[in-house]
Amino acid sequence: xxxxxxxxxxxxxxxxxxxxxxxxxxxxxxxxxxxxxxxxxxxxxxxxxxxxxxxxxxxxxxxxxxxxxxxxxxxxxxxxxxxxxxxxxxxxxxxxxxxxxxxxxxxxxxxxxxxxxxxxxxxxxxxxxxxxxxxxxxxxxxxxxxxxxxxxxxxxxxxxxxxxxxxxxxxxxxxxxxxxxxxxxxxxxxxxxxxxxxxxxxxxxxxxxxxxxxxxxxxxxxxxxxxxxxxxxxxxxxxxxxxxxxxxxxxxxxxxxxxxxxxxxxxxxxxxxxxxxxxxxxxxxxxxxxxxxxxxxxxxxxxxxxxxxxxxxxxx
Numbered sequence: 616x617x618x619x620x621x622x623x624x625x626x627x628x629x630x631x632x633x634x635x636x637x638x639x640x641x642x643x644x645x646x647x648x649x650x651x652x653x654x655x656x657x658x659x660x661x662x663x664x665x666x667x668x669x670x671x672x673x674x675x676x677x678x679x680x681x682x683x684x685x686x687x688x689x690x691x692x693x694x695x696x697x698x699x700x701x702x703x704x705x706x707x708x709x710x711x712x713x714x715x716x717x718x719x720x721x722x723x724x725x726x727x728x729x730x731x732x733x734x735x736x737x738x739x740x741x742x743x744x745x746x747x748x749x750x751x752x753x754x755x756x757x758x759x760x761x762x763x764x765x766x767x768x769x770x771x772x773x774x775x776x777x778x779x780x781x782x783x784x785x786x787x788x789x790x791x792x793x794x795x796x797x798x799x800x801x802x803x804x805x806x807x808x809x810x811x812x813x814x815x816x817x818x819x820x821x822x823x824x825x826x827x828x829x830x831x832x833x834x835x836x837x838x839x840x841x842x843x844x845x846x847x848x849x850x851x852x853x854x855x856x857x858x859x860x861x862x863x864x865x866x867x868x869x870x871x872x873x874x875x876x877x878x879x880x881x882x883x884x885x886x887x888x889x890x891x892x893x894x895x896x897x898x899x900x901x902x903x904x905x906x907x908x909x910x911x912x913x914x915x916x917x918x919x920x921x922x923x924x925x926x927x928x929x930x931x
Contacts, residue, residue: 619643644696667744678707694723731767781815813844816872842870
């Protein structure tokens, strides 16, 4: 299967950016792509780079319902060219704004949408000003090209989230990203995606924004990794490119994660993710008899058989 990651410079005008995105879908499909993946806020400036108070509250009025004008236009192109499309946008639902990736199948059907669950708040990314934590969970979609899941940007950092996708037999996980240069140690973008693929037995495709946007420089370096952890294709930093990659979904079944890691899980020991493990009590073992001190022996001798020791007081 051929997939395409859109690593592009975006025009400042959202309408121009949207038209560019539609052209990218057509170009990718004409180049043989069956699945096209876009970065975070695919057809708009990256608004969260500054706090909302520095902008107009009316900006949030640009958020659309699902389905809406943008999804319908993308669906028309997807159906015309027979390609699955994943892009990211601001969604408005019942008065709440989300960072959302709709999944458009090759016949133009919107299979659903995945809202970003974890919302980052740090320098150049003031997420909570713009969108609420998502409530859709981590769905996996049966598309024309296979079982596809989405880890919206920040969600990829959470192993529980990726594991949820793996437990639903995801074959490809799309990662719409807006990562800046120098944000993490050199090579971390790629390494994290490689490890995610290796530990969970699926392909990961991270499509990143690229280029200077006001006060931030988006890094590019979009990447596709396979279930063995190897890099299938990667893009350079600083260049606009449609990154094409050939992937074989049959490799998922032979991956170490699918043959060993996932079957060998012990969910009874970590029910509810890591919650149960985090609440585990430390294990205290009895000291060997020959290591008991004289004072302890005396205290033991002084207790009548069947007497219990007084409980220790709570430490402060």
